Amino acid sequence: MKKYNAYLIDLDGTMYRGAERIEEAVHFVKAIQKKNIRYLFVTNNSSRRPDQIAEKLISFDIPATPELVFTSSMAAANYIADQKKDAAIYMIGEEGLQHALQEKQFTFIEENPDYVVVGIDRDLTYEKLAKGCLGIRNGATFLSTNADIAIPTERGLLPGNGALTSVFSVSTGVNPIFIGKPESIIMEQALRVLGANKEETLMVGDNYDTDIAAGMSAGIDTLLVHTGVTSKEKLTEYEAQPTYVVDSLSAWIDKI
């Protein structure tokens, strides 16, 4: 069996389930680390800073540092930096997105931005929606960190960033450039951060529609683990199958 030199690893459903520890995930990451294999956590979560996410992983005893975390917000910031280093941005989002854009020293403005960037924003207001729509109608490039339609919470499924993003696309008729999984943009950015090429890399995740689809669309081999959203039964409905499938990540440790 092929050995991989680099791992891209999903978080929720793969490394933990909300506040719940996944024991096999801890052993999996420790085994990767022990062999000095490169890895990067890749998440659609746009609301948190990488240090906050690393802290959560460490609390589960998973080896992590902020440099090992790559969010859809960071991928959005990299994407813009590639196009226009001094971009003026109107942002709708939380701390994670703001931090990622600040790191690139973009200008934040409310009128006539070069980019309107949308991430989950639980302080959303109509005025933010209005400013975003006006910006897009005035020609700003419209980015959205991710298309997730719902967020699992203790209260149930709350609106995700893909649902909030639809306000802008429905109102203006302009479709956004989505950055996060299943898009290949975040994967290509992640490979660059990791300094790896796609042939030597394995994408690991629990969600066919985001993690596995992202790997496939970027031409990266994929490992689906059944500890999260995509069940065995559900998986049979898809024509294109992941490169590998395991019930838990403990089944992969001797293949690292």
Added chain:
Amino acid sequence: MKKYNAYLIDLDGTMYRGAERIEEAVHFVKAIQKKNIRYLFVTNNSSRRPDQIAEKLISFDIPATPELVFTSSMAAANYIADQKKDAAIYMIGEEGLQHALQEKQFTFIEENPDYVVVGIDRDLTYEKLAKGCLGIRNGATFLSTNADIAIPTERGLLPGNGALTSVFSVSTGVNPIFIGKPESIIMEQALRVLGANKEETLMVGDNYDTDIAAGMSAGIDTLLVHTGVTSKEKLTEYEAQPTYVVDSLSAWIDKI
């Protein structure tokens, strides 16, 4: 030419343009009133109470009373009352929608409602979106006052209720029952309020996609007036044409 016993009349673009008077509209409504012909103003506007709308019409010298105004909020309230007189409702909307639902003495609740009703809400919050999504996922019937994607304002086109509504439909996968034009629901309610049947009624409006389409879908003859959004050039793109077309409502006065 056929004489009509009842008129359903659109507001913005037909009776006025925003804050701008349309002189011919004043003469048109006065001519209808003089002949003792029944009429009702029918608007997708869900945010205002009928007395507020009547006041605006009167300020333009157009004969109006609150009883002559029928909004998408009132049509939504009537629609629910037909189904469940003691409905428990979670409402996202402004004064007009709240007033219309209160008139029917529905109960307002935030959890496990029978209906989630969405109208334009410029005090929208993420929490309102969350409660609406949870209600719909728990089985509430999902109504939206209207599908208008944008609102013309002095600042430009701001997000309309159809754009806000998409958050719920995208997140939950449940499509709303739209009440306002171009749906036939508001037209059937309006005919009932007016006590008229469709054969004797003419729908008058400036917008093909809402006013004329609503008339057609309800089986009511239509009069398109080119004082608003649908230009002569635009009208040629539609296969199904209005029953009548005039440049301004003064051209219709001798046909009343």
